[in-house]
Amino acid sequence: MEYIEISKKTVEDCITEACAQLMVTSDNLDYEVISSGSTGFLGLNVKPAVIRARVKVSTAETEVKTSLEEQVDTKVKEKEEKKESKKAQKKEEKKEEIKKESSEDNKEVKEEKKISYVYDHEFITRSKEFLSNVFGAMNMKVEFNAKYNETDKILEIELSGDEMGVLIGKRGQTLDSLQYLISLVVNRGSEDYIHVKVDTENYRERRKATLENLAKNIAYKVRKNRQSMSLEPMNPYERRIIHSALQYDKYVTTHSEGEEPFRRVVVTLKK
Template sequence: MEYREFSAKNVDDAITEACEALMVTSDRLDYEVVSNGSSGFLGIASKPAVIKARIKDENAQAEEVKVEEKKEEKKEVKKEVKAETKVEVKEEVKSEPKAASNVNGDELVAKANAFLADVFGAMKMEVNLNTKFNPEDNILSVELSGDEMGVLIGKRGQTLDSLQYLISLVVNRDTQDYIHVKVDTENYRERRKATLENLAKNISYKVRKTRQSVALEPMNPYERRIIHSALQNDRYVTTHSEGDEPFRRVVVTLKK
């Protein structure tokens, strides 16, 4: 199978696009990164990430499975050997302490807050920050509040997404473990999710009634996944994505 080109805001989203288009899970995807893209400033003059992808060759995938099985067998043998050793020298064996995380949560919070302070200072906006780091999930959460949150949300959350992406670049610059960043304000993410799920149900009803396909407005990969997920178990309709970023959209069609 020949490689196909996919583009999105970042490499992870491009991989998601490829998985959707080829209808496979990420473990069955063979891909190469053509370009990591660039963010610009708050989404201005940004360049999308580009990958070339195809479905993995079945023979190659079978070989990978065999390799993984052999690794698992070796692990099981090692476990058995360790278990026997513990029985023989029970009093001398001591459990090794769990390795401490290399991520400095306080430093990440300080980096994110300093960056946002500069951004909002340049925008002449007063914004309150509530930044927290969860070391168990490696998630940095930033909650914004103030009088002008509509400006920061932007059209369909685009400005909020741009801020989230820029903060991710800042905090992941010198870290070994990847830090996931979530930026929200006034519970926008959850409200938007509920709106899209309700939209999906209404569109499903419209397609069933008119028996004609409906194309939704262009959405980012995250919002398209919400629509796909909301209708994946629908008895009457199915969904797929069409078009190129940033104009890619979900199309809802009647099942045959």
């Protein structure tokens, strides 16, 4: 896990900011002090404190990441062999996303829509077998609950256990990787593209709330300083949260820049 560098007035302020950015408590923070800072003389030559910090890496987390990386390597090879079919699937995914966004904009239609869930389906069986193999290889006890939304073609999976922090990873990256792998498994040979959502300990909602607060804070800074601000690279799902949070803001507007996986949201002042 890479370090991030934090600069604040004091070392304590740096630690607090690092915990906020990495979404961990101080006892789970691995950091080193680069500079303790100085108050200077008569307010002159003031130097801020600087630390390098990251989330503490446990043995279990290392095993999870190693196993997931091996799984990704295998699946990527399969993906290359079926490159043409995957392109078609991506187009279908794009169409489904557009349909979904349109339905979300129309709240009345969404409320009237009846969703049909099933709890015994081929996609659930496939994903359960895959997860059992992955967690079995890592000696992890994880409970698995899933339901398939036949109406919107969405497989929803909820994981629970004692080591969920390991499965979430930094800003949900490990959870996203696991979600991607399951998507490859359930969509193999499927005529329709099946969306997969994997969550644990309500992380997705908590992350959404964090991003919405971040969007509001960034919008305030842009309005105050009258300068555009660029956020850190995010996946498409998290970028949509930022765009949605600020779409009705009177003073700022948003757009995305860069190429995946380094594409980021930029917040600018409206003319």
